[in-house]
Amino acid sequence: MSKRSWWLMISIGLGIMLNPLNSSMVAVAIPNLQHTFQLNYTAVSWIIFAFYIASAVTQPVMGRASDLFGRRKIFLAGLLVSFIVSLCAPLSISFGWLIVFRIVQSIGTSMMVAVGMAIVRIHITEKQSTALSVLSIFLSGAAAIGPFIGGLLMYWWDWRAIFLGNIPFVIASMLLAWKVIPDDKASIPKADRLTLGKWMIRIDAAGIFLFTLGLVALLLGVLSAQSSHSLSVYSFTVGLAGIILLAAFIWHERRAASPFIPLRIFARHPAMTWVNIEFVVVNLIFYAVFFGLPSYLQIVRHISELNTGILMLSLGICSLLVSPVAGRWIDRSGPGPALLFSAMFMTLGSIGLVALGPDSGMIGICMALGAFGISNGLNNVGMQAALFAASPKEIIGVASGLFSTSRYIGTILSSLLISIVAGTQFTFAGFRLLGVILTIAAVLLVCMQWQRYKRHQHISSDTLS
Incomplete structure (x- = not known):
């Protein structure tokens, strides 16, 4: 494998590891977040829910978006989003703002995961299995050592360090990616580009909306009932709305031309x-x-x-x-x-x-x-x-x-x-x-x-x- 191929793998690896790293580092920050924002565990758990729901939606959408905009652009945009979030999230004035930044962080890191493997598969033609196994080490290794890195950062400061700790990885990946990832054209010719309406159908925007809203509503209803130790009108109504939306999602997916799931x-x-x-x-x-x-x-x-x-x-x-x-x-x-x-x-x-x-x-x-x-x-x-x-x-x-x-x-x-x-x-x-x-x-x-x-x-x- 050439030296350029190795640098390409490293640049992609440093980017795609940000998703599992940030999903795992937060494990040791939850008690500190509870204390800082004076919340119970149920409320703080939305720092986990939000990240994974956003990842589940973003990765397939961005995989399809790369057909329109090109994989290099999607990858670099994900790095830029991650860099901005890493700087802004520590300034959150409330837990609600932190959740917003956490969702945006999930979107940015998922953009890289969605296209990173594809970039390597396309541009590294020799020893592809070796290349993909190296990227798997970045993914599994980041998830494995995330709590340890999170513990070190928390020892140095508090939950804010979890976000700031991303910056060295983001900068290193951005500098390498800008130099070594080949500039690819969108896989769909300009003459055949989809209109916004057709692209929304292609990514199944309706299915994504029903899935996300239904899942969030169901979680809100269940967690609200659990927190109050009773089935209130609010928790019952929201939970029932979630079930209905998820049922509508299943009905829609069975009939959609290009279903989300x-x-x-x-x-x-x-x-x-x-x-x-x-x-x-x-x-x-x-x-x-x-x-x-x-x-x-x-x-x-x-x-x-x-x-x-x-x-x-x-x-x-x-x-x-x-x-x-x-x-x-x-x-x-x-x-x-x-x-x-x-x-x-x-x-x-x-x-x-x-x-x-x-x-x-x-x-x-x-x-x-x-x-x-x-x-x-x-x-x-x-x-x-x-x-x-x-x-x-x-x-x-x-x-x-x-x-x-x-x-x-x-x-x-x-x-x-x-x-x-x-x-x-x-x-x-x-x-x-x-x-x-x-x-x-x-x-x-x-x-x-x-x-x-x-x-x-x-x-x-x-x-x-």
Whole structure:
């Protein structure tokens, strides 16, 4: 691979890592945000909801927008948006303004993720698998070390440092990207450019509107009822409106010419549907730990942000160490065995959380986190391989988009679960209840993966016979 190709990968990698980095760094900042803005955990959890809902909507939209404006322009625009947000977010005068900046930050970072992989795939023609694996290291590595970096920044200042810490990465990526990313023309010829109305149909603006508004309304209704410990007229009305809007979204998507989420694909390919359901459950469990444990350690155990980040690093290190081993294992044996072991480790980690007492030592916490890290390393490769095995080649692009949506849905559900369990303030009893719920979900996942493993064994035996 040429030197220019390596610089291109580095410039793209520094950009696309901003999305997982900012989604994970905030895990250790939640208690500080609660204290600064005098809010309960349920209210502060919107810092997570807003980011993932915006990411789920922006990434597919910007992928399509690159046809009109060119991938280089979209990538550089995302860097510019991220730079502006990193400077302005620390000046937020209220939590509402911070949420606005968080949404804009998600849009900016998602613009880069949406086109970064495509830029590498188009402009690096030799050793593409190596190039894509390097970018995967940027993505998974940023998510893994995010809490540790967040803990260091919080030790240096407060939640404002979470945003300012982006600036060196943004500047480095911008300088490199401006120089090494080739200037590409829009893939749609100027004579064939879509009008605004046709482009809105192409991106399914109506579907995006129904999905976003319905999801936000449903979350508002559920969280409002949970906060007041009663089903008020407001929470019932808003929650019901959310359900109706999501039902309208499903009806619209089944009839749209270019649907935001092509639900008809699920009906035609049940094996792919099950992979996405499993991926939702995997992300629900993993991110409930990823976001819930740092708040428990800081609020209940009174462990500092820096030490919390160091503890969370055990999860990231185990995940990064296992990922390359998982790749070789899955190449030899297929995804079934690795995913079954992943579900078992996830169950062990969940049981480990339940077993933690109010005064449990750091070794017990690290062992539970290590189990989740091993599970995540196996899942990073195994779930993707399972998707490829279950999806026909002609729809692999659509399948990958649905796969990303499943990740965001699982993450949003994890935040909702934490908010319901934690309520106004994290307690030891609430954390133990969270562990019990995650254990039940992990056991369910083991059963699902055992069925996959048995099907694979049955198919293999039939092939040999």
